[in-house]
Amino acid sequence: MAQREDTxxxxxxxxxxxxxxxxxxxxxxxxxxxxxxxxxxxxxxxLPGLSVGELAGILGLTHPGTxxxxxxxxxxxxxxxxxxxxxARALALRxxxxxxxxxxxxxxxxxxxxxxxxxxxxGAERRQFDALLRKILGNLPVNRQQAYVVCRYCDAGPCFxxxxxxDNACPDAATDGLAAMTGRR
Amino acid sequence: MAQREDTxxxxxxxxxxxxxxxxxxxxxxxxxxxxxxxxxxxxxxxLPGLSVGELAGILGLTHPGTxxxxxxxxxxxxxxxxxxxxxARALALRxxxxxxxxxxxxxxxxxxxxxxxxxxxxGAERRQFDALLRKILGNLPVNRQQAYVVCRYCDAGPCFxxxxxxDNACPDAATDGLAAMTGRR
DNA sequence: TACATATATATGACGCATGCATATATTTGT
DNA sequence: ACAAATATATGCATGCGTCATATATATGTA
Numbered sequence: 030m031a032q033r034e035d036t037x038x039x040x041x042x043x044x045x046x047x048x049x050x051x052x053x054x055x056x057x058x059x060x061x062x063x064x065x066x067x068x069x070x071x072x073x074x075x076l077p078g079l080s081v082g083e084l085a086g087i088l089g090l091t092h093p094g095t096x097x098x099x100x101x102x103x104x105x106x107x108x109x110x111x112x113x114x115x116x117a118r119a120l121a122l123r124x125x126x127x128x129x130x131x132x133x134x135x136x137x138x139x140x141x142x143x144x145x146x147x148x149x150x151x152g153a154e155r156r157q158f159d160a161l162l163r164k165i166l167g168n169l170p171v172n173r174q175q176a177y178v179v180c181r182y183c184d185a186g187p188c189f190x191x192x193x194x195x196d197n198a199c200p201d202a203a204t205d206g207l208a209a210m211t212g213r214r
Numbered sequence: 215m216a217q218r219e220d221t222x223x224x225x226x227x228x229x230x231x232x233x234x235x236x237x238x239x240x241x242x243x244x245x246x247x248x249x250x251x252x253x254x255x256x257x258x259x260x261l262p263g264l265s266v267g268e269l270a271g272i273l274g275l276t277h278p279g280t281x282x283x284x285x286x287x288x289x290x291x292x293x294x295x296x297x298x299x300x301x302a303r304a305l306a307l308r309x310x311x312x313x314x315x316x317x318x319x320x321x322x323x324x325x326x327x328x329x330x331x332x333x334x335x336x337g338a339e340r341r342q343f344d345a346l347l348r349k350i351l352g353n354l355p356v357n358r359q360q361a362y363v364v365c366r367y368c369d370a371g372p373c374f375x376x377x378x379x380x381d382n383a384c385p386d387a388a389t390d391g392l393a394a395m396t397g398r399r
Numbered sequence: 400t401a402c403a404t405a406t407a408t409a410t411g412a413c414g415c416a417t418g419c420a421t422a423t424a425t426t427t428g429t
Numbered sequence: 430a431c432a433a434a435t436a437t438a439t440g441c442a443t444g445c446g447t448c449a450t451a452t453a454t455a456t457g458t459a
Contacts, residue, residue, distance in 0.1 A: 099357070
């Protein structure tokens with residue numbers, strides 16, 4: 030039934046809008062200014078030591094735009110630029126202690142608001158929903174880099190303790206996935 | 215299990231990000247420029263005759279910001295400002311024929327990309343997912359205006375032919391919901 | 400070794416999309 | 430009839446990003 034399918038895609042679209050509006054609203058309450066700075070903080074939190082170019086790819090910004098974004102975060106003492114061990118051209122970005130605090134606040138707001146959306150579901154429904162989400166996310170055509178794009182606002186901790194489907198779907202998950210990068214598995 | 219719940223919210227967040235990235239990517243291919251112009255076009259498509267102030271509320275912009283946005287859309291011959299019948303101060307915004315075409319392109323891109331995300335699901339799973347989405351969306355604490363915020367990128371046609379859960383959840387759905395506004399029910 | 404090319408970051412100049420403060424037109428209530 | 434509220438518009442400022450280009454380092458090749 031095309032009609033019914035159209036409706037499901039519409040519902041999916043509305044859910045996505047609601048989810049990102051919730052995430053955005055949460056970020057706004059903890060003092061982040063517009064644009065991609067919230068995503069930059071959560072992403073650097075997931076991948077400490079990231080270079081500017083890698084961050085640009087994940088955030089979908091140009092390289093110069095990312096340089097400016099990082100400048101602002103450094104000026105706010107949320108991020109620090111350290112020298113990369115392997116490549117003298119590259120920077121290794123890390124969260125400062127205030128940056129880590131900010132990241133915890135962002136993730137806490139995000140989690141609180143998204144859990145509120147799931148409150149209507151019974152335990153059984155929530156398990157169903159979890160399984161369906163895993164199936165959909167595991168099928169997004171991703172390589173390693175695209176995985177981090179989808180996960181740029183995620184709280185990596187619980188996710189890779191519970192088999193992140195996006196991460197697992199990557200062909201190179203075993204060699205340099207989240208689990209490998211963080212020394213697990 | 216808090217652990218498992220955290221993971222489900224994480225998956226929900228990642229899905230939301232993936233969905234809005236897909237919607238944005240689709241809009242970008244049909245020539246929309248950044249910001250909220252895509253949402254403005256789909257929203258005016260859902261609610262022809264909308265005023266600038268109402269549009270501002272739905273898009274989450276300030277009133278002056280919306281005036282400028284509408285200016286740009288009028289300059290591009292996508293939207294026209296007509297006089298409101300009841301209030302000489304207000305404008306009634308409508309899509310021009312090119313604007314309607316643009317809206318169809320946006321919705322077509324959106325639908326195509328979101329359907330691709332659902333392709334992994336079997337028929338039964340899709341029905342499960344549809345039901346769960348309806349339950350979640352029907353529970354978002356909304357009044358009439360917030361409903362249109364969530365639905366700002368939607369294709370109203372299939373949605374209200376199939377009982378939009380967001381719309382139905384509004385206390386005033388019977389008197390001035392989508393169905394009532396469009397003369398159905 | 401030397402040199403050409405590629406890569407990582409940075410900077411200058413600029414533009415678009417917004418926000419804030421305020422002005423103007425119209426409506427509503429007393 | 431007049432005060433207050435409402436709808437839209439405009440001047441000005443700014444943030445966040447783009448493009449073009451510069452600089453530093455790395456890599457491959459003769």
